[in-house]
Amino acid sequence: MSQVLVLNASYEPLNVTSVKRAVVLVLKDKAEPIEVLVQRKFRSERRSIPYPLVIRLVKYVRVPRNVRLRISKKAVLARDSYRCQYCGRENDYLTVDHVVPRSRGGESDWENVAAACPACNTRKGNHLLHEVSMSLIRKPMAPSYIVLILLEARTVHESWHPYLSYEIRPVS
Structure with missing residues (x-):
């Protein structure tokens, strides 16, 4: 797992970032780890940080939601x-x-x-x-910004699911 889900202070998903960037945000006290891999840690001489899977920003970041994703x-x-x-x-x-x-x-x-x-x-x-005589299973509509997050992610880790209340979750 080389990517980390970044949540706003309100727990809404913002984006996906690298583990390195996530650790820097945690070290600078700009974010706190929410979900971690207990078995893996980043260690230094004075500190040990669990491997982050999901982090939450300490301060709320205002994000414009009227940006429409280009069709691809x-x-x-x-x-x-x-x-x-x-x-x-x-x-x-x-x-x-x-x-x-x-x-x-x-x-x-x-x-x-x-x-x-x-x-x-x-x-x-x-x-x-x-x-x-054909019909659509689901009416097409502009996707939510969650699709942007999923497009950035190479894989969606299981620990991300509670934070991604997205309608495009694979159907069983």
Whole structure:
């Protein structure tokens, strides 16, 4: 685990940072460790610090939330939990589909793009959903800022789950 979840003073997730940066924040008393690996520690001559997994800033940081994430394949797939939004299957080769095709006036915005497996994307083609008797599992919408955090993280550690109340948690 080489990344640490950073929480605001109010326990809302802010971002993901390196372990080195997290330790520096803790040493400067700008953050406190919330979740740690007890088995691993950073040691110096005078101090021992548990390996942080989640840290919380001591002072509240005001963050603008009106920033919209740019549409990218990676962001759309993360928002849609890496599942086809037509059939629900997980697939390693997902594509991004325009619900209302661009050739029919559909925009490239969050409310009109969805993850689709190649089979469903081909089946839908240049048609509207009702024309091919298909429907979406979940209506597409702009993702929460939590998606930004997940895109930055290489892996989501189990200890992060209580702090990430995100709607894109993988479905069992």
